[in-house]
């Protein structure tokens with residue numbers, strides 16, 4: 001879908017909304033009253049353009065201005081973006097559990113829908129929509145900082161970080177330690193992962209229909225070497241590797257993550273443009 005098509009559709013939608021609301025009779029007014037009214041309208045329309053999603057966009061521009069692989073925003077910028085995301089609601093991005101993309105299927109794993117909001121070289125914004133029992137399999141976010149805001153629903157998140165400098169059983173298999181393994185129900189705090197900690201590899205499983213607003217900085221980019229890799233997870237006891245020892249009571253926290261050669265067969269992601277407020281660059 002080209003950007004031009006989307007813009008035309010959006011304009012048509014906005015015009016129809018305005019025409020629906022124009023129900024009051026038009027009366028003539030003096031030039032002074034007309035001028036004052038015009039100023040009021042201008043003030044109102046200035047306020048109207050600062051939608052929560054516009055505020056999010058402006059904040060991302062500041063926070064991810066660096067745009068380089070592995071660049072982690074300052075703590076001040078992280079707090080700023082988290083505060084903006086904490087305030088965002090599903091209705092601010094025109095997402096509702098009544099949308100067809102949240103309906104479960106009678107058989108097989110239900111498809112996931114990605115609503116694309118914005119992408120540039122330094123960050124991307126989008127919403128993953130999962131029907132009940134929908135899964136986004138275990139995958140990584142190389143050299144990225146990622147903010148995830150659960151807009152509604154209950155989701156199980158399991159995440160891992162690599163164990164640095166650990167011997168490997170093979171070049172495609174590395175030791176990782178679980179960071180998070182819990183259910184989250186909206187409203188809840190925005191979660192943040194970093195290039196080397198915070199749970200850089202994660203898997204989402206929808207317990208109910210749920211929507212997650214994801215902000216990635218910088219975004220996935222094959223030319224820049226930031227590929228999305230999927231993994232199989234194997235219990236710690238699956239491999240015996242010289243030099244790798246973990247206490248008995250800690251073993252359940254460690255797993256071997258093996259790169260998948262291909263994208264998971266049962267993962268279907270349908271990409272669509274989101275239909276919320278337009279972002280002005």
Ligand SMILES: [Fe+2]
Nearest residue numbers: 139140141202
């Ligand atoms: Fe992810």
